Amino acid sequence: MSTLRVGAALPDPPFEFLTSDGPAGFDIALVQRIAGMLGREWRLVPYTGSDFNGIFAGLDAGRYDCVASGTTITPGREAKADFCTPYAISGQSLVVDVIRNPDVHGIADLKGLVVGVQQGNTSQPVAEKLVAENRAARVRVYAYHEIEQALDDLTSGGCxxxxxxxxxxxxxxxxxxxxxxxQTGITVEHLGICVRKGDIALRDAIGGAQAALAADGTLASLVKQWLGAGAMLPS
Incomplete structure (x- = not known):
């Protein structure tokens, strides 16, 4: 059978990242097992766009067969791709430089402050809503691959x-x-693998393999190993 081409936006540890030994992370470990169960080889196809939502255009154009990239399932994304059953539940969290901003303990303390997000990430509308409600000053949007710059800016003052x-x-x-x-648990988000809109056969094949991994405890082990306390299995 043909190679299963997997689209993912990097770096996004612990979901997917590159090491000297090759790709690693939760999504990588999961799709490796799924591909093996389907009798297929697999290949990572890195998405390098600045806006995460562009990954769905690549899926539609046939650059990869599925997307496994810590992807939150939203109505807008479901209009662009067909999702398998969620593999985990997680939520947005807030990071600050605790020396520079010792009085920020959560989103209730952001008035007058700048919130950084990655372009196209599901954190973006959450932060924009805070600004619209006058609970934060503005949103600074970083290209998807600029996450480390955003974290540096917490100390330097960029956000x-x-x-x-x-x-x-x-x-x-x-x-x-x-x-x-x-702060954690700002939102509740269901994450899952998606395929090109209308590719029901592949969606069901991946979903069936994932269900088997859930049934035998493998999925739970992967969530615990890679995602830790920041995620849980769907009920």
Whole structure:
């Protein structure tokens, strides 16, 4: 059978990232197992656009067969792609430089401050709503691959807080002692793999393999190993 081409936006640890030994992360481990169960080889196709939502145009154009990239399922995205059953539930979290902004403990403390987000990330409308409600000063939008610059800016003053799914912020703050995750659970988001709109056969094949991995405990082990306390299995 043909190789399963998997689109993903990098870097987005612990969902997907590159190491000296090749790609790694939750989505990588999951699709490797799914591809094996389908009797197919797999290949990572990195998405390099600045806006995450552009990944769906690549899917529609046939650059890859599916997207496995810590992708939140939203009505807008469901109009562009067919999603499998969610593999995890997570939510947005807030990171600050705790030395520079010691009084920020969550989104209730953002009045007058700048919130950083990645373009096309599901954190963007959350932050924009805070600004519209006069609960934050403005949103600074970074290209999707500029997450490390955004985190640097928390200390340098380019932004005051950064919003992203909890497993990702937990990963990045480990090597940055001035940064802390001050709030989690800002949203509740269901994450899943998607395929090109109308490719029901592939959606069902991936979904069936994922269901088998859920039934035998493999999915739970992968969520615990890679995503930790920042995510849980769907009920």
């Amino acid at each position: 005051d807080a950064f919003m992203k799914l909890a497993p990702v912020t937990a990963w990045f703050v480990r090597g940055r002692p001035r940064l802390g995750v001050v």
